[in-house]
Amino acid sequence: MKKFTVLLLLFSATSAALAEPPSIRFNGFGSASVGMSKATVERALSQKLEQPPESHDIECEYFEATKGLSGVLFMFVQGKLVRxxxxxxxxxxxxxxxxxxxxxxxxxxxxxxxxxxxxxxxPAPQGKYVTVKSPDGKNAIRFEIDNGRVVAFYSGRFPEVEYVERCL
Structure with missing residues (x-):
């Protein structure tokens, strides 16, 4: 029984270490996709989303995950995930x-x-946006570049993926 417990713990630790964190796609993040409601995104990510203090607009809202996704923000327009x-x-x-x-x-x-x-x-020439359209042209991933390196990026639908100041 003791050997079984040790093996089970070892297997669990190895599985957790091998688990891939969610990645950004043209139309989403992990199992969350553009067009989902906040509640559906929370279920897809298995965690709650909370509004940062500076994000209070009814038409366009930003949320962040409560755990494990530091630096990832979710934009909702009229209740649907768009970026x-x-x-x-x-x-x-x-x-x-x-x-x-x-x-x-x-x-x-x-x-x-x-x-x-x-x-x-x-300022140019250091600052650039590199926008890559999805094969169907409905979504994109946009990278912000400074001195030849990625400093931020976002994905989602047009026109929101091209907004410069979050909801603007």
Whole structure:
């Protein structure tokens, strides 16, 4: 019985270590998808979402997970998930791109449907937006670049994925 318990604990620890954290897709994050209600996203992520103190707008609201997803924010418009922001942490896209990666990695991972434009606040030539459209053109992943490196990224539907100041 003692050996079984030790093996069970070892297996559980190994399984937890091998579990992949959720990643960003063109239309969602992990099992949460664009178009879901807040309650459905909470069920999909198995955790509650709370509003940060600075996010109080009825038409466009931001929420953050209560545990384990530091730096990931969820934008809801009229009660539906429309965008997921990654502002810090180790969250990555489904192709493995994360904050701190070089812009060249984006170009290699997404060789087509890529648009590079000037950043609204980071001066050229250092500041750029790299927007990659989904194959159906309905969604995108947008990377913010400073000095050739990813400093933030977000995914979701148009036009929200191109908003510069969260809900604006």
């Amino acid at each position: 997921i922001d990654v502002e810090k942490g180790k969250t990555q896209t489904e192709t493995g791109i994360r904050i701190g990666d070089p812009m060249s990695k984006i170009k290699k991972a997404y060789p087509t449907r890529l648009t590079i434009t000037a950043h609204q606040y980071i």
